[in-house]
Amino acid sequence: MSGGNYVTADGRQIGNVLMEMKNITLRFGGVVAIKDISFDIHEGEIRAIIGPNGAGKSSMLNVISGFYHPQEGEVWFRGSRRPVMKPYQVAEQKIARTFQNIALFDGMSVLDNVMTGRLTSMKAGMFAQAIWKGKAEREEVENREVVEKIIDFLEIQAIRKTPVGRLPYGLKKRVELARALAAEPKLLLLDEPMAGMNVEEKEDMSRFILDVNDEFGTTIALIEHDMGVVMDLSDRVVVMDYGRKIGDGTPDEVRNNQEVIDAYLGVSHD
Amino acid sequence: MTANLATTSGVTTIPALLARNVAEYGAAPAYREKEFGIWQSWTWAETAKEIEALALGFMTLGVNEGDHIAIIGRNRPYLYWSMVAAQMCGAVPVPLYQDAVADEIAYVLDHCGARFVIAQDQEQVDKVVDVQGQLSGLDHTVYLDPRGLRKYDHEKLTRFQTLQENGLAARAEHEPELQARMARHDYDTTCVMLYTSGTTGRPKGVVLSNRNVIETSKNSSEFDDLRPGDEILAYLPMAWVGDFIFSIGQAYWTGFCVNCPESPDTMHSDLREIGPTYYFAPPRVFENQLTNVMIRMEDAGKFKQWLFHHFMAHAKKVGPDLLDGKDVGFGDKLKYKLGELMVYGPLKNTLGFSRVRVGYTAGEAIGPEIFDFYRSLGINLKQLYGQTEACVFITQQPDGEVRSDTVGVASPGVELKIAENGEVFYRSPGVFVEYFKNAESTADTKDAEGWVATGDAGFIEEGSGHLRIIDRAKDVGKMSDGALFAPKYVENKLKFFPNILETVVFGNARDKCAAFINIDLTAVGNWAERNNIAYSSYQELAGHPQVLATIQGHVEEVNASVAEDPMLAGCQIHRFLVLHKQLDADDGELTRTLKVRRRIIEEKYADLIAALYDGSSSVSTETEVTYEDGRKGSIKATLELRDAKVFAPVAVAAE
Numbered sequence: 013m014s015g016g017n018y019v020t021a022d023g024r025q026i027g028n029v030l031m032e033m034k035n036i037t038l039r040f041g042g043v044v045a046i047k048d049i050s051f052d053i054h055e056g057e058i059r060a061i062i063g064p065n066g067a068g069k070s071s072m073l074n075v076i077s078g079f080y081h082p083q084e085g086e087v088w089f090r091g092s093r094r095p096v097m098k099p100y101q102v103a104e105q106k107i108a109r110t111f112q113n114i115a116l117f118d119g120m121s122v123l124d125n126v127m128t129g130r131l132t133s134m135k136a137g138m139f140a141q142a143i144w145k146g147k148a149e150r151e152e153v154e155n156r157e158v159v160e161k162i163i164d165f166l167e168i169q170a171i172r173k174t175p176v177g178r179l180p181y182g183l184k185k186r187v188e189l190a191r192a193l194a195a196e197p198k199l200l201l202l203d204e205p206m207a208g209m210n211v212e213e214k215e216d217m218s219r220f221i222l223d224v225n226d227e228f229g230t231t232i233a234l235i236e237h238d239m240g241v242v243m244d245l246s247d248r249v250v251v252m253d254y255g256r257k258i259g260d261g262t263p264d265e266v267r268n269n270q271e272v273i274d275a276y277l278g279v280s281h282d
Numbered sequence: 283m284t285a286n287l288a289t290t291s292g293v294t295t296i297p298a299l300l301a302r303n304v305a306e307y308g309a310a311p312a313y314r315e316k317e318f319g320i321w322q323s324w325t326w327a328e329t330a331k332e333i334e335a336l337a338l339g340f341m342t343l344g345v346n347e348g349d350h351i352a353i354i355g356r357n358r359p360y361l362y363w364s365m366v367a368a369q370m371c372g373a374v375p376v377p378l379y380q381d382a383v384a385d386e387i388a389y390v391l392d393h394c395g396a397r398f399v400i401a402q403d404q405e406q407v408d409k410v411v412d413v414q415g416q417l418s419g420l421d422h423t424v425y426l427d428p429r430g431l432r433k434y435d436h437e438k439l440t441r442f443q444t445l446q447e448n449g450l451a452a453r454a455e456h457e458p459e460l461q462a463r464m465a466r467h468d469y470d471t472t473c474v475m476l477y478t479s480g481t482t483g484r485p486k487g488v489v490l491s492n493r494n495v496i497e498t499s500k501n502s503s504e505f506d507d508l509r510p511g512d513e514i515l516a517y518l519p520m521a522w523v524g525d526f527i528f529s530i531g532q533a534y535w536t537g538f539c540v541n542c543p544e545s546p547d548t549m550h551s552d553l554r555e556i557g558p559t560y561y562f563a564p565p566r567v568f569e570n571q572l573t574n575v576m577i578r579m580e581d582a583g584k585f586k587q588w589l590f591h592h593f594m595a596h597a598k599k600v601g602p603d604l605l606d607g608k609d610v611g612f613g614d615k616l617k618y619k620l621g622e623l624m625v626y627g628p629l630k631n632t633l634g635f636s637r638v639r640v641g642y643t644a645g646e647a648i649g650p651e652i653f654d655f656y657r658s659l660g661i662n663l664k665q666l667y668g669q670t671e672a673c674v675f676i677t678q679q680p681d682g683e684v685r686s687d688t689v690g691v692a693s694p695g696v697e698l699k700i701a702e703n704g705e706v707f708y709r710s711p712g713v714f715v716e717y718f719k720n721a722e723s724t725a726d727t728k729d730a731e732g733w734v735a736t737g738d739a740g741f742i743e744e745g746s747g748h749l750r751i752i753d754r755a756k757d758v759g760k761m762s763d764g765a766l767f768a769p770k771y772v773e774n775k776l777k778f779f780p781n782i783l784e785t786v787v788f789g790n791a792r793d794k795c796a797a798f799i800n801i802d803l804t805a806v807g808n809w810a811e812r813n814n815i816a817y818s819s820y821q822e823l824a825g826h827p828q829v830l831a832t833i834q835g836h837v838e839e840v841n842a843s844v845a846e847d848p849m850l851a852g853c854q855i856h857r858f859l860v861l862h863k864q865l866d867a868d869d870g871e872l873t874r875t876l877k878v879r880r881r882i883i884e885e886k887y888a889d890l891i892a893a894l895y896d897g898s899s900s901v902s903t904e905t906e907v908t909y910e911d912g913r914k915g916s917i918k919a920t921l922e923l924r925d926a927k928v929f930a931p932v933a934v935a936a937e
Contacts, residue, residue, distance in 0.1 A: 169548050170551075
């Protein structure tokens with residue numbers, strides 16, 4: 013089930029390959045975090061990476077985001093091999109992410125935090141910004157408009173001016189998603205978007221993820237522990253265990269894969 | 283205003299009022315809504331264009347005269363336009379409560395035989411889709427917010443804007459018919475149908491004619507001198523008669539501007555930004571605001587606290603008199619001016635009340651302290667008494683005659699009479715036409731001469747002519763020793779404590795009174811935080827021994843005050859318990875307008891009531907709860923029952 017365009021169960025047409033990981037191996041000294049993994053992400057799909065603790069999921073996401081540079085293997089993005097890049101260069105390629113442990117500016121308001129997601133599209137120089145005339149003003153107005161649409165989309169109008177530090181966890185997660193969306197990403201990486209949430213917050217977040225995918229056509233790669241959520245949300249799932257890929261396919265295929273079941277439920281050694 | 287009236291005679295429908303407003307105040311704002319962080323506005327001329335496009339769109343869908351068009355969503359200009367567009371086509375708009383669950387919506391849609399639904403977003407569309415199978419009459423759904431709806435089957439689903447475009451494209455075809463229909467409608471055409479929230483039984487559809495709505499709007503607007511340029515914030519449920527009269531009736535009659543908040547959660551900051559001149563809120567809203575002010579004051583520094591309390595004490599002394607234009611000493615006046623500068627002004631600004639010229643509260647009794655607090659700040663807060671069946675206004679308080687214990691004098695055009703059993707009757711041009719498909723109830727409520735039973739017991743005060751409401755006539759009962767039982771009277775006294783959100787008193791045909799109490803999570807939660815009391819849930823906080831002790835104190839205070847009234851001394855609360863869950867409209871315990879439904883609570887919590895009367899000191903119970911999405915669950919709890927001290931009736935002072 014990898015490669016080629018396809019139509020999802022709910023009738024969405026999935027596009028061409030957007031990103032391809034070819035035989036990625038990542039080592040930290042003697043520890044092999046990722047061992048020879050290949051998979052691809054298609055345009056418009058929701059792709060999940062799952063696996064038990066320590067399977068190498070977050071490392072994988074960091075490879076995708078260009079934060080880690082694998083010792084072996086190639087990352088192909090939009091049809092060409094991606095060279096080693098700095099994180100800001102990755103951001104300019106329209107890849108945005110959220111973090112497992114929220115990484116927002118606590119003292120700044122929600123609005124300002126989300127505005128930082130627009131940094132790559134602000135071109136005015138420091139002086140122009142300070143005087144706030146002409147181009148700088150125009151830019152801010154344009155960017156604010158984009159940000160306001162996202163605030164409306166994620167229903168966080170009521171906390172627009174609230175300092176992030178005062179928000180509960182579930183809302184912080186939403187603000188982080190807003191900031192990632194502000195970059196108008198082609199590819200959105202979510203590192204455990206539902207971790208630590210209650211059922212209602214998980215439902216809200218799931219709806220937002222689906223709506224983002226549906227409304228903006230954003231391709232989404234996410235790591236998640238909650239199997240129920242993963243199976244409901246994603247079109248295709250990569251399963252990792254001890255740095256290896258042990259399964260790849262639709263949620264149904266993965267669910268019935270013996271190796272995956274063993275990894276999750278354990279297997280008796282007799 | 284007089285010129286306006288002269289040109290207005292003969293205008294007998296809401297669409298005709300719209301046309302008049304376009305002619306008279308075409309460039310003035312008619313609607314504003316905050317979206318994407320900015321207040322977007324529409325002038326009367328723009329509004330008329332939008333509404334016309336929509337009406338033409340309705341024609342393309344095949345809307346017939348007399349069809350019912352249901353409208354579900356929060357207050358948004360588009361939904362208000364839908365109502366007027368429906369009226370243009372001769373259809374009857376039926377606004378529904380947006381937080382109603384699918385079952386309730388199914389009942390209403392089925393009862394009125396709605397052919398069309400205007401739904402605000404996916405959530406509302408989902409509810410309609412859920413119940414579509416049970417409804418044969420439902421033809422088409424129109425939605426406002428396209429988000430999440432892309433994948434839905436669009437055979438019977440159209441986006442609002444698309445419908446307007448379709449309408450404009452087919453203008454040539456449908457305009458003559460639309461004009462012909464509008465020319466046919468008159469004062470007796472149905473203007474709107476509103477479902478009562480139903481404290482007892484299923485909701486009833488109240489049919490209101492153009493005459494009802496326009497006459498009432500005219501009378502009440504003149505009573506309070508409402509004028510073009512006034513601003514209101516539309517945030518109360520669209521299905522409630524008050525919102526219809528304020529945001530459509532009076533707004534179209536006087537030509538003032540209706541402002542819609544960005545989202546329900548931003549209501550308070552939007553209120554502040556708009557600074558309405560005409561404002562309505564149920565007592566609960568005023569109570570919450572006061573509670574919040576007090577909580578925040580407790581967090582303020584010593585000096586600020588002193589300043590606040592010092593000037594508030596002065597405001598309490600002279601504020602209401604100043605508002606009523608009575609004589610106040612020069613020194614007091616000067617000090618009030620200073621207070622205005624330092625405390626009242628900033629406080630009013632924070633609350634969003636800086637510009638309020640006419641403020642109303644109704645629906646429940648408001649605590650005298652709460653009422654006086656706002657009035658002493660110089661906010662002209664008044665009470666009115668109304669009903670859906672009367673197009674709201676039955677009585678209201680004229681400026682200068684405002685008190686917390688009456689609901690005012692008969693509104694212009696309204697006649698009052700009190701029946702022998704104390705029930706209040708009224709007759710007015712606003713009296714509803716009928717209950718839809720329910721001739722029996724219509725006959726029970728409205729007699730041949732047009733007198734309508736309110737269901738409330740009350741009396742007209744001698745001298746002032748003000749009406750005072752005692753309780754729901756149905757709820758007033760007798761205790762087993764024959765003493766008068768008026769639960770509301772006691773409940774209101776309890777609810778005046780910030781810690782108590784809701785309460786239900788039992789005692790009809792029993793020898794003693796007992797009560798259920800709901801704590802107010804904001805106030806009690808803040809107290810717990812302040813005193814380092816840890817709790818993990820509402821249930822745990824509600825059962826905390828110190829909370830129970832505080833509530834017991836409140837109950838005993840109320841008992842002492844009830845004991846002072848020899849007629850009602852029997853209503854003192856002997857035993858009470860603090861409920862483990864908040865009474866909720868989703869569970870059917872409250873109406874959608876948040877009034878207590880006694881019968882249902884009595885049945886649901888029969889075990890708890892039994893425990894209150896059998897003397898046991900604790901009781902274990904399991905309660906079914908309904909989540910917002912309609913799923914059900916249950917919570918278990920063991921509740922402590924407490925006895926409260928009661929007082930001997932105070933002997934009537936020697937005469």
